[in-house]
Amino acid sequence: MTGDGDAAPTHDAQRMELSKTFKPSWIWAVALGSAVGWGAFVLPTDWMSTAGPLGAILGFGIGGALMLIIAVSYGTLIRTFPVSGGEFAYALSAFGRNHAVLCGWFLTLGYICIVALNASALALLARYVLPDIAEQGRLYEVAGWDVYLGEVLIATLALLIFAYLNIRGTTLSGRLQLVFCVVMLVGVASMLVGVLLHPDGQLGDIQPMFPDDKSAWAAILAIVAIAPWAYVGFDNVPQAAEEFAFSPRKAFRLIVAAITVAAMVYAAMILVTAGATSWTALVAEDPRWGTGDAVSDLFGDVGTTLLAISVSMGICTGLNGFYLAASRLLFAMGRGQMIPSVFARLHPVNRTPYIGIAFVCGVCLVAPWFGREALLWVVDMSAVGVTIAYTYTCLVALRLSVRPDAVLGPDAPQQQLETVRSRTSARTQIVGLLGVLTGLAFLALLLVPASPAALSQESLTALAVWVVLGLVIYLLRRKENAKLSDERLSYLVLGRD
Template sequence: MDMRERRKLERSLKPHWVWAIAFGSAIGWGAFVLPTDWISQAGPLGVVTGLLLGAVLMMVIGVSYGFLIEKFPVTGGEFAYAYIGFGRQFAFVAGWFLTLGYICIVALNASALALLTKFLFPDLVRTGNLYTIAGYEVSIIQIAIASLALIAFAILNIRGASFSGQTQFVFSLILIAGIVLLAIGAIIAEGPQIANIRPAFHPEQSTLASILTILAIAPFAYVGFDNIPQAAEEFKFEAKKAFGLIIWSLLAAGLAYSAMILITASTMPWQELLLNISENQSVWGTGDAIESYLGRAGVWIIAVAVCMGIFTGLNGFYISASRLTFAMGRARILPDVFRRLHPKYNTPYVGILFTMLICLIAPWFGREALLWVVDMSSTGVAIAYFFCTATAYKFFSWKETGPDSSRTASPWKKLFSLVGMISALGFLALLLLPLSPASLGKESYIALLIWVALGIVFYAFNARRYNSIERKEMNYLILEKEEI
């Protein structure tokens, strides 16, 4: 193949589809599966405060994303931005960690579908138990459900970005409708009441520790808004609209998370709720909470909503993982096969199939083992946020610039990018420092070290070709322009 060959994706995504890709990916299954886990760590208002503060920090980071998307509307997102600001070696670092984060979230969404089935049809799922990993029973039924979901959404994504965007928007509307119905039920039904959320914060730790515990997971909770830059090359609208889509998707995600936390915690005194879940060894505490005031009808409402969350997560991160690997293949840091496009649908099908094949391994290891890797993937997302904000910081200037300057005079945006950089470093500190209330567990540290080691080996095998390409040619391959 010609080293100058640069294949492009079709412009087919409408604004409301892109919003749905970001919102649906950010919500995913977490808003419906994790509320009781988070409440046990920080108390109801500790979770809500941490998540809303996290959304604000993500919006600050979104200022940098909006600027870079408008200036460089190409697929690849943080990979391209790290290249612009710091060169090809750091671009590989950002791309490598972000690829891990995206693939992990695809796998975890598939496992969440198996978890939902286990809650709704426990006897069926117990059939064919194979073994236990980290206390979690793995059955052939769960493996089959997760695998079928992975295969189905791989096919969906291969069929085209417009098809994926349309379905994503429909899924997102159904998801929002489900949350609204659950909220109305909590207001009019007997049982749920505001008094049940007391104590507002975890009684065994400080208010600050409760908030920081949840704030540390903001990169994981809101990862998905950064799917927007991954699809920038496929926008069927002006790239400057991207910033507004980022803000609205984060606002909607923050409100959706908060609504589900308050709905869950209001069903009964939350410490009693957690005790009941522990004693009954519930596989899905949020489902139990909804069933306590809406009965089986409520379970089916939240089941439909969580299905939509899972579907939007699978769809959105298939899009992002495949676009990121396509961009890295186009830059020649991944094998040439990754820059191939489907002859009929013009989609990066190799990246989609690669993501599917990696994720098909995950259901065999059980949900608990997968959570170790996903906790670690938050580190990769925070690293990507740092490179994006740091690159934007270099573009902005505190003072007026001359007509020949490549920098943009905008002290407020430079301040926002600086705050974004500090926030990204803060997220990393909360995750990596042993004394942090949100520090990674031992298993997650081990998974992180394994991924770093794999990255070093992978880079060593591809570095010669990657580094031999001249600067102007690399600019063209990544950004479609020879000069930055």
């Protein structure tokens, strides 16, 4: 590992460590609930407008398969480095502190934005289900979006509640995450069965399968391009690796199960929306919530209630999962003194990284006041940060398979080096390379202007602002970080003694 410091390692200060409390079912729920979130219930109309029912389903299926390729690298590195920080720690181990800061900075943005967006999604749901409460006290308009005091308060309350639950401890948040996921899956299955059995359902005659204004491949590719955003959340698993109360070897299987079920949920909700009514007519109407209108028209208040419960559970799993991921990433970066070390403090009773949780809550409390449209610009560009983290992970896994000593360190125990070499084959190297190419392809789809999924000018502007802000913080802390030797940094972040 490269860096500025060359002093001998000193391990006098205590390295703060998190308690091992997470069960496998809780981690699976974290990955699934974070990956599905609110989008599966709110955006099917938008996806069908872009790609048609079949194009959207195929796009999510292909995107999920590509995510599974990337997940192989995650499984390898979780087993090798079962510490908090995930991609940040991996980048540090293989490429040094500068790359770690870059990866961690963009990933922090992605996690915090998704927390904020889930809170705003709950306010959007309230606008549809409880408009008399959510649309009280119109304040102003931002980017064509009317901001109401009622929805701001709803989003604020959700952010505060989940911050409190996460500070209380991982046992409480883990159990709730599993309950939320089970209720959500039962709701999705019930709606799909209902559409299949309802005499007025149109699931057997969904036409056209693709939009008329573009080719089938262009339609599918537009959905594939958003896979990093659609499935973001399975990468929350390595952030909690230090807290596994089970072998890290199981992590890969849990991630695969979560991505597979997430793809099925996306497909199911597209089918529910298209099967409940004519999707072309629904898209032409440009409704505020197409899936809500479709389900309500077919099932009435019962359907609306079932959908509202399902989307509420999806939002809660997203809030809970990304609070966990963001706070653990901040904890790892604080422990490595890449950001103020106060972020490495643990709650004296609950042993949770409460400073990071409070920070995420504080930043996100600002978001509801800017309106959902402005927030979407920031969230769209945060997909770049998540994709950068994916690519770094695959790069590290590839380097580990080729040069384990370059990642594990020159002083790594011979037994550990031999164990890694025994797991390495031409196939693992090919999978790692495919993961890198997949990550780069996703970046190109987001950043190349001619791409069907290219970021808007507003999102690119927000991305530039975030890059400049990160550069300023890096320069301000550069001298302080240079005082920390590579050995000490490796000990703090990776636990290498």
